[in-house]
Amino acid sequence: MKxxxxxxxxxxAAAICLVAxxxxxxxxxxxxxxxxxxxxxxxxxxxxxxNADSLAAEQARLEAERLAAERARLEAERARLEAxxxxxxxxxxxxxxxxxxxxxxAKELLAQVGELLIxxxxxxxxxxxxxxxxxxxxxxxTLGAKRAMKxxxxxxxxxxxxxRMESVSYGKEAPKVEGANEEAYSQNRRANFRVNIKE
Amino acid sequence: xxxxxNKMNLMNSVLRMTAVAFAVALLPVASHATIDTIxxxxxxxxxxxxxxGVVPFAEPKGAIEWIEEKPHQIVTRDANLSGRFxxxxxxxxxxxxxxxxxxxxxxxxxxxxxxxxxxxxCYLYVAQTKDLxxxxxxxxxxxxxRRAMHLFFDEVIYRLWGERGVASTKLAYVSKIDGIKQVxxxxxxxxxxxxxxxxxxISMMPVWMKDNAGLYYVNFKTHRPKLYSKMxxxxxxxxxPQLDQTYSPAVNPKTxxxxxxxxxxxxxxxxxxxxATGKAKKFAYLKSNQTSPAWSPYASEVMFTSDRGGGPxxxxxxxxxxxxRRVTFMGRxxxxxxxxxxxxxxxxxxxxxxxxxxxxxxxxxxxxxxxxNNAGNNEHPTWSPDGKLxxxxxxxxxxxxxxxxxxxxxxxxxxxxxxxxxxPTWSFxxxxxxxxxxxxxx
Numbered sequence: 259m260k261x262x263x264x265x266x267x268x269x270x271a272a273a274i275c276l277v278a279x280x281x282x283x284x285x286x287x288x289x290x291x292x293x294x295x296x297x298x299x300x301x302x303x304x305x306x307x308x309n310a311d312s313l314a315a316e317q318a319r320l321e322a323e324r325l326a327a328e329r330a331r332l333e334a335e336r337a338r339l340e341a342x343x344x345x346x347x348x349x350x351x352x353x354x355x356x357x358x359x360x361x362x363x364a365k366e367l368l369a370q371v372g373e374l375l376i377x378x379x380x381x382x383x384x385x386x387x388x389x390x391x392x393x394x395x396x397x398x399x400t401l402g403a404k405r406a407m408k409x410x411x412x413x414x415x416x417x418x419x420x421x422r423m424e425s426v427s428y429g430k431e432a433p434k435v436e437g438a439n440e441e442a443y444s445q446n447r448r449a450n451f452r453v454n455i456k457e
Numbered sequence: 458x459x460x461x462x463n464k465m466n467l468m469n470s471v472l473r474m475t476a477v478a479f480a481v482a483l484l485p486v487a488s489h490a491t492i493d494t495i496x497x498x499x500x501x502x503x504x505x506x507x508x509x510g511v512v513p514f515a516e517p518k519g520a521i522e523w524i525e526e527k528p529h530q531i532v533t534r535d536a537n538l539s540g541r542f543x544x545x546x547x548x549x550x551x552x553x554x555x556x557x558x559x560x561x562x563x564x565x566x567x568x569x570x571x572x573x574x575x576x577x578x579c580y581l582y583v584a585q586t587k588d589l590x591x592x593x594x595x596x597x598x599x600x601x602x603r604r605a606m607h608l609f610f611d612e613v614i615y616r617l618w619g620e621r622g623v624a625s626t627k628l629a630y631v632s633k634i635d636g637i638k639q640v641x642x643x644x645x646x647x648x649x650x651x652x653x654x655x656x657x658x659i660s661m662m663p664v665w666m667k668d669n670a671g672l673y674y675v676n677f678k679t680h681r682p683k684l685y686s687k688m689x690x691x692x693x694x695x696x697x698p699q700l701d702q703t704y705s706p707a708v709n710p711k712t713x714x715x716x717x718x719x720x721x722x723x724x725x726x727x728x729x730x731x732x733a734t735g736k737a738k739k740f741a742y743l744k745s746n747q748t749s750p751a752w753s754p755y756a757s758e759v760m761f762t763s764d765r766g767g768g769p770x771x772x773x774x775x776x777x778x779x780x781x782r783r784v785t786f787m788g789r790x791x792x793x794x795x796x797x798x799x800x801x802x803x804x805x806x807x808x809x810x811x812x813x814x815x816x817x818x819x820x821x822x823x824x825x826x827x828x829x830n831n832a833g834n835n836e837h838p839t840w841s842p843d844g845k846l847x848x849x850x851x852x853x854x855x856x857x858x859x860x861x862x863x864x865x866x867x868x869x870x871x872x873x874x875x876x877x878x879x880x881p882t883w884s885f886x887x888x889x890x891x892x893x894x895x896x897x898x899x
Contacts, residue, residue, distance in 0.1 A: 395662065396762070399682060399720065403746075407724075
């Protein structure tokens, strides 16, 4: 049941986000755009039955709308942060073949991510470890797990609460780039970030 | 490449080439196969095969509209794939031909339409005397013809070898369908494929339950690799949901328990659990990461991969976690051991120069034999339950497909043709052959 509610909220948030994103308007225009349809819809209900019950219902409806709008803003913020982090992290190769140690460049980039996460306390993150296409499915799961863990350890050392981060391995199952050459391989040896709204 | 070619093996190859030349000519896709070895003293002999005559089944002229292969064609394919026979094909009984090829026995039969079905009378004869060694009758719909012929051929193997054959066994593997990896099952020869999972997320790593009742596999529907079970014709169940990131399942062939990997906080360990009760516990307490477990045939020991040396290497230990020792030392990437049903060797995948190839070795890591070479990547070896064959996936044709070869690397035969097919695992033997026979028997 809880999941259903959550799903509905996420779905509506995503829909609003889609509209907002499609328009490519700056976020500040959202608040003015939002209340307009609500104001139009509200009087119709009140005229029909201006009693306590409908008033409460109306208040609940407005409150739900306010929450949904807030949720949508948070979701948009979440998506923006996720895109930003993954953008930062895509700037360089940061694992060597069959290795899970972070390269110096990777550490620089992760420090930028760390700064973002310190500022954005409303979010938790999932760190996905990935490998290139070479090797077995099984071993690549363990390798991806080690990579995700190295990233998490770095961020903990940088000052991010370990409770805000979980790690998962995708092995070689979710390549960023298809192809059987070093260029594709190097881009696929990566950690990817999913940003989640704190519960 | 640092592998030494062995002169003995070249000779062996020549001998074998002569022996199987005829068989190879009949196969739809038959690549050359040579054995390249690292150790000079190999100790593996030429595969012993038995010549067998195959004569087309008698049929009333034009009465049957064949939609698939005819009975003698199915027998021929089974015989060639089995790793036990060389087929001596003849349009009719031909004693001089059979004698010359040392075929002491031959298979033939009769097929007649009976009320929408086919009545199959299958016979195994002694060539010299024409004595009947084995006769079986099946009445089946044409779509079940292959199944009936596989059952008959396993009877032939039992009669001539005193061993159980694998013509009636199946393979589970992963097939990319509409861009998503799904688990499928087919007969061991690649025919009669059926899709087991229909998810929008990746399914992979299928293994067979004991008694072939269903499969365990990994799915990503929760955004994490997790083990599921599915009985054939039943619904999917999550197994060991209390554990995070579960994969690399291996079924204990004696008890049906599941040995698998679980990754918690970046550390991967082996766990053992009973899927029926859902209870699981850590199998071994080691500092290294462990994955790809494989049971010995009698479940007394376990092979697995550990990264304690940096890259993956194969280790073995007792089922109680005792007596740990390293098995592979050659090369920097040896992974995913599969224990032969005879118990004497393991097949595994090794990476060199970015290419994956299949090797076998003795249990102490000696006597290494390279089974594939210079043909793309070759991965995920799985033994046939009779220990004669190894199925694997290879991208030698450009896309990943499933192949079967003899355990010495010869007679490589492709059994899938389209899409991308990977990660085969061979079923156990199918029990109670007699009970599966169709009606119409004497």
